[in-house]
Amino acid sequence: MLVSDIMRTNLKTIGTDATVSEAVDTFARSGLSALPVLDRHGRAVGTCSTRDILEAEARCTDQLARELLFDRTLVLEVMQPWPQTAGPQEDVRGVARRMLDGKVKRLFVEDHGALVGVISQTDIVAAVAAARV
Amino acid sequence: MRVADIMQTGLETIGPDDSIAQAVEILADKHISGLPVVSTRGQLIGVVSTTDVLQLLAETSEPEHRAAVLEGTQVADIMTAKPITVAPDEDIHEAARQMLYGEIHRLFVEYDGTLVGVVTQSDIVGAVAGAVPGAKL
Numbered sequence: 001m002l003v004s005d006i007m008r009t010n011l012k013t014i015g016t017d018a019t020v021s022e023a024v025d026t027f028a029r030s031g032l033s034a035l036p037v038l039d040r041h042g043r044a045v046g047t048c049s050t051r052d053i054l055e056a057e058a059r060c061t062d063q064l065a066r067e068l069l070f071d072r073t074l075v076l077e078v079m080q081p082w083p084q085t086a087g088p089q090e091d092v093r094g095v096a097r098r099m100l101d102g103k104v105k106r107l108f109v110e111d112h113g114a115l116v117g118v119i120s121q122t123d124i125v126a127a128v129a130a131a132r133v
Numbered sequence: 134m135r136v137a138d139i140m141q142t143g144l145e146t147i148g149p150d151d152s153i154a155q156a157v158e159i160l161a162d163k164h165i166s167g168l169p170v171v172s173t174r175g176q177l178i179g180v181v182s183t184t185d186v187l188q189l190l191a192e193t194s195e196p197e198h199r200a201a202v203l204e205g206t207q208v209a210d211i212m213t214a215k216p217i218t219v220a221p222d223e224d225i226h227e228a229a230r231q232m233l234y235g236e237i238h239r240l241f242v243e244y245d246g247t248l249v250g251v252v253t254q255s256d257i258v259g260a261v262a263g264a265v266p267g268a269k270l
Contacts, residue, residue: 028191033166033184050183051166057190058161067196096262100255121254122238124261129229133261133270 003095004088006127007109007117013038014048016076020056023048023075036108036115037079044108044115046079053078085110086119092133096124134270136228137221139260140242140250146171149178149209153189154200156181156208167239169248170212177241177248179212186211218243219252225270229257 014023014035026035027050034049056078060066086095086107095107099121106120127133146169147156156168160183170179189211193202219228219240228240232254242250260270 024187024191028188031184050187051164054157054183054186055161058157063197063200066199070196070199093261093264096258100259100262105255121258122233124258125229125254126233128226128257128261128270129233131226133264 001092001127001132002088003086003090003092003109003119004117006092006123007086007088007119008123009117011036011108011115011118013044014075015040016045016074016079018075019071020053020073020075020078021070024053024070027053034106036118037075044082046076046082047108048075048079049105052080083108087111088116092119092124092127095119099124134225134260135221136219136223136225136240136242136252137250139225139256140221140252141256142250144169144248144251146248147181147208148173149207149212151208152204153181153186153206153208153211154203157186157203160186169216169241169251170208171248175247177216177218177243179209179214180216180239180241181208181212185213216241220244221249225252225257225260228252232257 014037016037016039034047036044037046037048039045056069060069086109088109088111106118109117145159145163149170167180167182169177172178193199217235219242221242221244239251239253264270
């Protein structure tokens with residue numbers, strides 16, 4: 001089974017200049033746990049996950065730090081660098097191994113440098129549930 | 134392949150009367166996304182996840198109230214009660230189906246009314262990663 005068989009397209013993204021508060025709203029409304037972060041030219045430069053935000057929140061020692069985090073901190077400052085990606089023609093088993101080795105829940109899929117989709121652990125679980133694996 | 138073959142044991146837990154601030158500390162320290170909530174008798178009564186905490190923060194519009202909300206909210210107030218559980222001898226394809234139908238990332242494993250482990254989406258992905266090409270799990 002190939003990545004392109006089970007990847008999802010039509011990605012939701014967020015900009016580098018969005019605030020952490022805006023990212024929290026996006027996560028709460030969409031139910032997603034990570035978003036690709038695009039710069040003003042539309043290039044994928046990082047990812048922002050619920051975990052990034054919770055870990056930053058856990059580092060806040062007082063109310064002021066928490067306020068600064070939510071309303072004065074940009075996604076650019078809490079995001080992770082653009083990660084390793086998968087190719088649409090890769091075998092799902094190899095991608096599963098890379099997710100576990102890299103301790104990531106998803107890999108974005110790039111085709112010749114263009115962001116074309118995402119494959120998550122949930123997509124692989126769905127393939128197992130359907131007995132396709 | 135059975136749930137018992139891939140489940141994790143030795144789980145971190147939290148009590149229903151503990152604060153969300155304590156839950157956040159454990160979630161962040163242990164790099165986990167869901168924490169089982171157990172009674173003093175060790176029975177599984179709920180789960181509190183990073184999503185639950187973010188929902189709580191999103192509902193708190195005033196930044197100056199956020200610390201007080203985290204300290205003042207009890208785990209029982211926002212946990213998902215009575216999470217779906219699975220038996221250790223369940224087939225992993227069925228466990229995968231229950232995760233999808235329930236839209237959850239983990240299933241707690243109960244044996245004889247006691248919490249004995251958890252099986253997560255990552256554990257199922259691990260089974261796929263280790264699968265022999267062409268073989269069924």
